[in-house]
Amino acid sequence: MSRPRLNQGLVQVYTGNGKGKTTASLGLALRAIGHGYKVFMLQFMKGSKDYGEIQAAEKYLPNLIIVQSGLETFVSRDNPSRTDIELAIQGLNTARKVISEGHYDLVILDEINTALDFNLIEPGDVLEIIKSKPCHVELVLTGRYAPKEITEAADLVSEVTLVKHPYYQGVTAREGIEY
Template identity: 40%
Template sequence: MPNAPQCQGGPLEDAARHAAKMAKIKAARDRMMETKEGEKGLIIVHTGAGKGKSSSGFGMILRCIAHGMPCAVVQFIKGAWDTGERRLLTTHFAELCQFHAMGEGFTWETQDKDRDIAAARAGWEKAKELILDPEVRMVLLDEINIALRYDYLDVAEVVAVLRDKPPMTHVVLTGRNAKPELIEMADLVTEMTLVKHPFRGGIKAQPGVEF
């Protein structure tokens, strides 16, 4: 007579196995966390063709505000837009977050290279002032990667300022096609991958999602 099939463990045995597995994972994580003691101001780059680069940056700005940390935003491209984040930050959190909308729109909208360069330079001068102020704990440079991509700004100058920033200041740089020099020096780099986007299906940009 063939052997009877072995019975699977019941709920109690499954729960015990799960608890033992999670205990091992926790012990490993605790050992790893014991080696992470330092803090520093980070250079953070959000790039890639997918949506969410600016959204993530503004999420961190809101975290800073929640912790009472002075912060600032410099917008290099979308400054002409009436965005939800701009309304929220300037209306409710101006005492903690400076907001400087320096851009005039994407380059195909202005159709004036000299004007775009002048706007980018003005934005960068304000950005430098904020980055080098030790009282400002985080600076979001929204869409600066686009200004760098078109060589409206000198990436070597941007890198030099980032290297000289106060030690506890975080700087977030967003936009597609981040320069290799920024990726090399950054502490955290995230590339947003485009899988699907409603624009390709004929859906225009909408409040609360894109702006």
């Protein structure tokens, strides 16, 4: 039995300082899965299995594969470790392979814009992935500080704006809501 495939895969960017970029991409993933599509998410700069999406995918969503390419600790923007850089490059190579194979209908590169901003990977490498993706693959790039060349190459760009956040009132990240 054949499964549905997208007729036209586009490139989406979710960026900005507000909360909700990864959450929006996961909503899109859920919608795609509901229509029989296969989804692959690669999370740059993340390495904790405590994220709710990791647990949900493993338990309930066989058509959502999530791979992390980062450490459990935060990356220093001004002084990333050698391991942070190596993991980001490995993640980029995994993304390149997964996208070029075309087995997944929706590919989400979570926090790739932040990895670019932290100089863990090169914009030219990401642009090459965008240009060479199969026509039936929808590609989503999330994270703050999306470079201009990435937003120009995208078909859709949404900027999530921070208006108010409970973090600034001392509320720490809550399980099941922020992660």
